[in-house]
Amino acid sequence: MARAGPFVFLRKFRGLYDLDTLDTRFTTPSSVPYRTAIDARDDKKEVPETIDEDGYRGRWGTLEFYLYYVVLAWAIPYMLWSAYSVSRPSDPRYSKYQDRLSPGWVPGRDIDNSDNQYHSFRENLLYMGLLVVFHPLCRRLWDAVYTSLSSNGTESGTSSPPRGTAHEAADTRLHQRTTFDFCFAILYLIILHGFSAAKILFILSINYKIAKGLPKKYVPPATWIFNICVLFANEFSDGYKFRSIAMFFTGASPTDLVSETSALVQAGAWMDSYSGLLSRWEILFNITILRLVSFNLDYYWSLDKGDASPIEKQLDSANLSERDRISIPAQHEDYCFRNYIGYAIYAPLYLTGPIMTFNDYIAQQRYRPATIETGRTIRYAVRFLFVLLAMELMLHFNYIGAIQKSNPDWSSYTAAQLSNLSFLNLHIIWLKLLLPWRFFRLWALVDGIDPPENMLRCVANNYSTLSFWRAWHRSYYRWLLRYIYIPLGGSSFDTWKKALRSIITYLVVFTFVALWHDIKMRLLIWGWLIVFFFLPEIAAGYLFPRHKWESRPTAYRMMCCAGAVGNVMMMVSANLVGFAVGLDGLQSILRGIFSDFSGFLFLATACTVLFMGIQVMFEVRASELRKGIRLKC
Template sequence: MNTLQYAGRLFSVDTLDARFTSTTPQSRIDPARPFPNKASYNVSRDGRAGAEVTAKGVSPPRWKSPEFFYHALVFLVVVPLMFKTVYDVSKSSHPEYHRFAHLLSPGWIPGRMVDNSDSQYSSFRENVPYLFLLMTLHPLLRRLFDIFYSPVDQASKSKLKITTIGGNSPLSSDYARAERRLNERVTFDVGFSILFLIALHGFSAPKILMILYINYTIATQLHRDYVPAATWIFNIAILFANELGRGYPYSDLANFLSSWSYLRDSPKRDPIANWGTVLDSYGGLTPRWEILFNVTVLRLISFNLDYYWSLDRTEGSPIEKKQFDPANLSERDRVDIPAKHQDYSFRNYLAYTLYAPLYLAGPILTFNDYISQQRYAPQSIDWNRTLLYGIRFLICLLSMEVMIHFTYVIAISKAQPAWAVYTPFQLSMLGYFSLHHIWLKLLLPWRLFRLWSLLDGIDPPENVVRCMSDNYSVFGFWRGWHRSYNRWIIRYIYIPLGGSGGPSTRGKLGQVRAVFNLLVSFTFVAMWHDIQLRLLVWGWLISLFVLPETITTLLFPRKSWEKHKEAYRVICGIGAVGNILMMMSANLVGFAVGLDGLKGLVQGIVGSYSGLFFLAVACAALYTGVQIMFELREQELRRGIKLKC
C-alpha cells in the first residue's frame, strides 16, 4: 500500500466510525429480498472504496473543470495567508504583544512560547500522559480479571432457563456465553469505576453516589406515569443545584450544623466546624466534580427513560419476534430494543453511569446500547481500524500543539486588546482561529476517551464527523458536531416533543413546529453546557439561524430546479456563505469572545469602507470553500457514503 492509499484510509470516514460505511447487519436483512443496490454499499469493511459509481442524482466529478481550477487557485493562496496573518499578530514585534505576553508559557518547540492560557485545555493537556497510562492499564486489568473471574457456580448454572417460542428449554450455549460476558464486564466495571471515582473526586464520591441512588429510585419506585416528569425535574434541578451549591462543600454543611441553637455554646462546635474543611481538603485529582457531572446527568436521564419505555413492551422479546441475531444487531436496534427487565438493576445502572472510559466527557452511549454491547461484543470494532483511529488522534494532538505554539489567539482575546489596532482581515482571523482552538480542544478529549472505550471493547458513536471548516449548514453542523449528544437530544427531547410533527403537520406547519422544538432543545443544550446568559443567547441564536435555511429550503425546493442544477448550486452556495457567517457569530458569542467581544470584532470589520471591501472579498473566498464542500459530499455519494452533515 503506497503513502496516498494509507493516507486515504487514515482519513476515511470508515476509520472515524464504522457506522458511516458498514452495510446493513445480517439481523436486518430479509433473505427473501435481493442484496441492496451496490451503489449504496460501495465501501468495504476496511474502508477501501471501490471504483466510483454515479448513483442516481449524483453529478459527475467537477475537480478538473475550469471553475475548480479557479477554486484551487483561491484555496492555495488564501489558506496560507490566513495562517500567516495570525502568526504575524502573535509575534513579539507586534504592538499589542505586551498585553498578552504574561499569558504565554515556555513551549517544547525550540524558540517558541506556548499559549496554554485556556484553563479547560490546559487541564487536559497536563493530564494526557496519565490518561495514556490509564487507558493502557484498564483493558489489561480487565483481561486479567476475565481470566480469574468465575461468575456463578455450577449449581446456579443448572437453574438458568430461557423462554423460547415453544416454552421452557435449557439455556443455549450462546445465551450462557452472552450472560457470562455481561456479568463479568459489569462486575469489573462497577469495581473499577468506584475506585476511579474515589481517585478523581475523593470524599465527594458519596455525593455523586447519593444523586445516582435518588435518580434510580425515581425510575424504579415512582408510579410509572410520574417517571418522565420527575426525571426531568430532578436532573434539571441538579444542574442548577450543582452550579449554585458549588458542589456542596462539606464545610458549608459543617457550618450549618454548627449554627444549630443547641450547638452554639457546645465545646464540640469547633470540631464540628472543622471536619468539613478536612473532608474538603481530600477532593481527589478533580475536586470540582460538579463541572464534570453534566455528562453523567445525560446518562441518568437515558437510564430512566429507557427503563420507562421498556415498561410498554408487550410480552415476548422483540428480538425473538423479528428473529434478529442478538449478536449482530444494528446500532439502531441496540438503542431502540429495550433491555431485559432484569437488566435494569442497580448494579448495571451503576456500571453504566460510571463507566470509566466515557465518564469524564463521553461520547454519550444510551443504556440499552451499553447493555447490548456488554452482552455481545460489537462487530464494528476492528483492531486495524482502532490503530488508524489512534494515529489520527495523535495527528490532531500534534496539530493543536503546533497551533498553540505559533498562534496565540486565546491569549490575545483574554487580554482584551485594543481591537482598533488590528486590520479587518486580522480581526476575522483571530475570531476564526479562536473557533478552531475550541473545536480542537473539545475534539481531543472526545476522541481520546472514545479510543479508550474502543480498546476496552465498547464502540460509542463518534462525536465529531467533520472539520469545523467543512460545514455550511446549521442542521448539518449540529448533526456532525458533538454527534452523540445531538442523537441523545433527538431521542430524549426532540422526538418526545413531537419532532417536526406527524403526517398531519407536514409542510409549513411541520417546519414551524420543528423550529419551536429546536428552540426548546437548544435551550436545554445551553443550560446543560453552563448556566450563563451568553450560552442561552448562543442556543437561541442557533435556533434563530435555522430559520433562514428552513425558509430558503421551502422557497427553493431541489425538485423545482432539476433542469437548472448549476444555477441551483450557485444559489445554494450563496446561501451557505450566509449560514457560515451566522454560525461563526453564534459560536463566537457562546464559546469564545462573548457578546461584547463579538461587537468589537464586527465594528472593527464593518466600521470602515476598507472593512466592507474585505468582507466582500471574504464572502467570495467562503463561496470557494462552499463549492469545495459541495464537491466533497458529491464524491462521498459516488462512493456510496451518505452522511446527514
Template sequence: MSLLQYAGRLFSVDTLDTRFTTSSKAPPSRIDPARPSPAEAGLKSSGQGRNGGEDIVSGASPPRWKSPEFIYHGLVFLVAVPLMFKTVYQVSQPSDPEYHKFAPLLTPGWIPGRMVDNSDDQYSSFRDNVPYLFIVMTLHPLLRRFYDAICSPVGGASDSELKRTPNSGTLTIESEYTRAERRLKQRTSFDAGFSILFLIALHGFSAPKVLIILYINYTIATQLKKEYVPTATWIFNIGILFANELGKGYPYSNIARRILPWPASSNTSAENDSNSNWGTLLDTYGGLIPRWEILFNVTVLRLISFNFDYYWSLNRSGGSPIEKKQLDAANLSERDRVDIPAKPQDYSFRNYLAYVLYSPLYLAGPILTFNDYISQQRYTPQSITRTRTLLYGIRLFICLLAMEVMIHFIYVIAISKSQPAWEVYTPFQLSMLGYFSLHHVWLKLLLPWRFFRLWSLIDGIDPPENVVRCMSDNYSVFAFWRGWHRSYNRWLIRYIYIPMGGSGGPGTKGKFKALFNLLVIFTFVAMWHDIQLRLLVWGWLIALFVLPETVATTLFPKKRWENHKEAYRVICGIGAVGNILMMMSANLVGFAVGLDGLKGLVQGIAGSYSGVVFLAFACATLFTGVQVMFELREEELRHGIKMKC
C-alpha cells in the same frame, strides 16, 4: 499498500465510525469500504450501495476537480490559506504592539524557541493530564483481563473468548445465550467496581455526593408509579443542573456550618472557628478533580437515558422483540441496539452504576444509551477491529499534534483573554483571530472526545463518534448540529425532539412547531452547557439562525431546479456563505469572545470602508470554500457514502 492508499484508509469515514458507511438498520460490518472485498466492489460497480442496495452512487454528479472553475478555486486556496496562517502568526509575535498584554499568559513550550498558549482552562486541564490518562487507558484493559482470568468459572470462557463465533454443530443457541449472560454479568461487575474506585480517585470525599444523586435518580425510575417517572425525571435532573451550579458542588464546610458545626475551641478565635470545621478537612481531599459538578452535566444525560429506557421498556408487550423479529442477537443493527429494550433483570442497580459511571466515557462522553450499552456488554460489536482502532488512535495523535503546533505558534486564546484594543487590528487580523479561536474550540473538544472514545474502543464498547467533519467543512446549520457533538445530538432527538413531536408534521403549522421544538432544545442545550447568559444567548441565536435555512429550502426546493443544477449550486453557495457567517458569530458568542468581544470584532471589521471591502473579499473566498465543500460531498456520494452532515 501504498502510502496514498494507507492515507485514504486512515482518513476514511469508516475508520472514524462505521455508522457513517452502514445504515442504522443494518448490522455493522468488519469490512472497511476504503479497502472493499471483491464481492462488495462488484456491488458498487453495478450501482448498488452499502445501505440496503439503494442506488446512491448513480445520484452523484461527474467530478469537477479538473474543471476551469475548480482550478480557480484551487488557486484561491493556495493563496488564501497560507495568508490566513501568516496573518494570525504575525500578531502572535513579540514584535506585535499588543504582545506585552498577553505575554504573561504564555508559558515555555516543548518546541524549541516557542512559548505555548495554554491559557484555556478547559483544555489545559486535559493537556496537563494527558500522560496520566494514557497510563489509565493502558491499565484499565489489563486489569479487566486480570479480573476475567480470576473470575471466569472453571471450564468457562474468559472475556476475550466471549465473542460471537460462527454457528457450528457444537455451539447451541442455549450455550451462546449462557455465554452472553455470563459476559454481561462479568463485565458490568468489573465496570461497577472499577468505576467506583475511579470515582473516588477523581473526586475524593465528594464521591458520595455523586452516588447519592445516582441513587435518588434510580429510585425515581424504579419506585415511582410509571406515569410519574417522565415528569419526575426531568424535574430532578434539571433541578440538579441548577443546584450543582448554585451550590458550587455542596462543599462539606457549608454543610457542617449549617448542620453539625465543629465544637468551638478555647485556643482558637471565633473567626477561625467559623471558617474551619470538619467539613473543611473533608474538602481538602477532593481528589484529582475536586470540582466534580463541572463535569457532571454529561452524567445527567446518562441518568435521563436510563430512566426513559426503563420507562419505555415497561410499555412493551410480552415476549422478546429479538425473537419476534428473528434477529441475530450477537450482531444487531445500531437502531435495534438502541430501540430494543434490555431485559427486565438488566435494569439492576449494578448495571445502572456500571453504565452511568463507565470509566472511559464518564468524564466527557461520547454519550451511549443504556440499551446500547447493555447490548454491547453482551456481544462485542462487529465494528470493532484492531486495525480500525489502531488507525483511529493514529488520527487522534495527528489531531493532538496539530493542536500542539497551533498553540505554540498562534496565541489567539491569550490575545482574547488579555482584552486587547480591537481597533489596533486590521479587519483581516480581526477575522483571523475570531476564525482561529473557533478552531481552538473545535480542537479542544475534539481531542478529549476522541481520546475517551479510543479508550472505550480498546475496552470493547463502540460509542458514536462525536465530531464528523472539520470545523471548516460546514456550511449548513442543520448539518453542523448533526455532526458536531453528534452523540449529544442523537440523545436530544431520542429523548426530547421526538417525544415533543419531532418535525411537527406537514404544512406551515408543522414548520412552526418544529422551530418551537428547536427553540426548546437549544434552550436546554445552553442550560446544560452552563447556566450563563452568554450561552443562553448562543442557544437562542442558533435557533434563530436555523430560520433562514428553513425559509431558503422552502423557497428554493431542489426538485424545481433539476434542469438548472449549476444555477442552483451557485444559489446554495450564496446562502451557505450567510450560514457560515451566522454560525461563526453564534459560536464566538457562546464559546470564545462573548457578546462584547463579538461586538468589538464586528465594529473593527465593518466600521470602516476598508473593512467593508475586506468583508466582500472574505465572502467571495468563503464562496470558494463552499463550492469545495459541495464537491467533497459529491465525491463521498461517488464512493457510495451519503451522510446528512
C-alpha cells in the same frame, strides 16, 4: 516492486482519513447490522464509479475547480500568516499578553496554553495514557479470575450460570463485564473525587429510585424535574461542601467563629480537604446527567415493549444493527443497580463522553461489537496523534487565546486580522473539544465498547446550520433527538401552525442545550441565535425546492452556495458569542471590521473565498454520495 512501496504507504496513510476509520456508523446505515454490510461489500468485487444526480462523475478536474484551487492555495496560507503575524514578539501588542504564554517545544516559540480546558487535558495526558493501559489490563485480570471462579463453581456444584448456549454465554459475559465496571466505577470515583464520591452516588441513587420506585406515569416528569434541579443546584451550591452541610445541620452561620470549633464542622472541613484529583466534580457532572436521563427513560419505555426482544423479532442478538441496539429494550433484569452504576460511571466515557444510551451499553456488553477491529483502532489512535500535533502547532504559532484574555483593543487590529483571528479561534475551540472526545472514545474502543464518534467534520467543512449540529457533538445531538426532540413531536413546516410548534420545539431543545453547557446568559443568547439562524435555511428549502431546478443544476448549485455563505457567517457569529468572546466581544470585533472602507472590501473578499470553499464542500459530499455514503451533514 520497489516502486510499489511509496504507493502502499500513501494508500495506508489515506486510510487514516476514511470515514470508516473514524466511525463505521458513517458508512453503514443504522438499520443494517455491520457484519451484513461487510458481507455485502465483499460480494461486490468491483464497484463501478457512479454518476451523481446532476449527471457528473465529479468536478475535481474541471476548469471551475482549478480556479478554486488557485484561490484557496493563496487564501489558506494567508489566513494562517495573518494570525501568526500578530503572534510574533516583534508585534507591538506582544508584551500585553506575553505573561500568559508558556515555554514551548517548538524551537524559538512559546505556546499559548492559557485555555483552562486544554491546559488540564495537556497536563494530564501522560497519566491518562497510562490509565488507558492500566484499565484494560485490570479487566483482563478480572476476566481471568472470574473465569477461574466460574469454572471452580461449576465443578463444585454451585449455581454458577451454565455456558451451554450462546445466549447463556452472552449473559455470562454481560454479568462479568458490568460487575467489573461497577467495581472499577466505585474505585474511579474515589480516586477522582475523594469523599465527594458519596455525593455523586447519593444523586445517582435518588435518580434510580425515581425510575424503579415511582408509578410508571410519574417517571418521565420526575426524571426531568430532578435532573434539571440537579443542574441548577450543582451550579449554585459549589459542589455541596461538607463544611457547609455541617454548618446547616448545626444551625451555625458563616460568620459565627464559635461554630468553627464544632466537631461536625471540623469533620466537614477535613472531608473537603480530601476531594481527590478533581475536586470540582460538579463541573463535569453534566455529562453524567445525560446518562441518568437515558437510564430512566429507556427503562420507562421498556415497560411498554416487553415483547420487543431480539428473539421475538427473529433477529440475531449477536449481530444487531445500531438502531436495534438502541431501540430494543434490554431484558427486565438488566435494569439493575449494578448495571446502572457501571453505565453511569463507565470509566472511559465518564468525564466527557461520547454519550451512549443505556440500551446500547448493555447490548455491547452482552455481545462484543463486530465494528471493533484492532487495525481500525490503531488507525484511529494514529489519527488522534495527528490531531494532537495539529493543536500543538496551532498554539505555538497562533496566540489568539492569550490575546483574547488580555482585554485587547480590537480597534488596533485590521479587519483581516480580526476576521482570521476569530475564525482560527473557532478551530482551536473545535480542536480542544475534539481531542478529549477522541481520546476517551479511543479508550472505550480499547476496552471493547464502540461509542458514537462526536465529530464528523472539521469546523471549516460546514455550510449548513442544520447539518452543522448533526456533525458537532454528534452523540449529544442523537441523545437530544431520542429524549427531547422526538418526544416533543419533532418538526414540520407544512402549515404555519406546525411551523410555530416546530420553532417552539427548537427553542425548548436549544434552551436545554444552553443551560446544560452552563447557566450563563451568553449561552442562552447563543442557543436562541442558533434557532433564529435555522429559519432562513428552512425557509429557503421550502421556497426553492430542488425538484424545480432539475433543468438548471448549475444555477441551483450557485444559488445554494450563496445562501451557504450567509449560513457560515451566522454560525461563526453565534459560536463566537457562545464559546469565545461573548456578545460584547463580537460587537467590538464587528466595529473593528466595519470601521472603514477596507473592512467592507475585506468582507467582500472573504465572502468570495468562502463561496469557493463551499463549492469544494459540496463536491466532498457529492463524492461521498458517489461511493454510496449518505450522510445528513
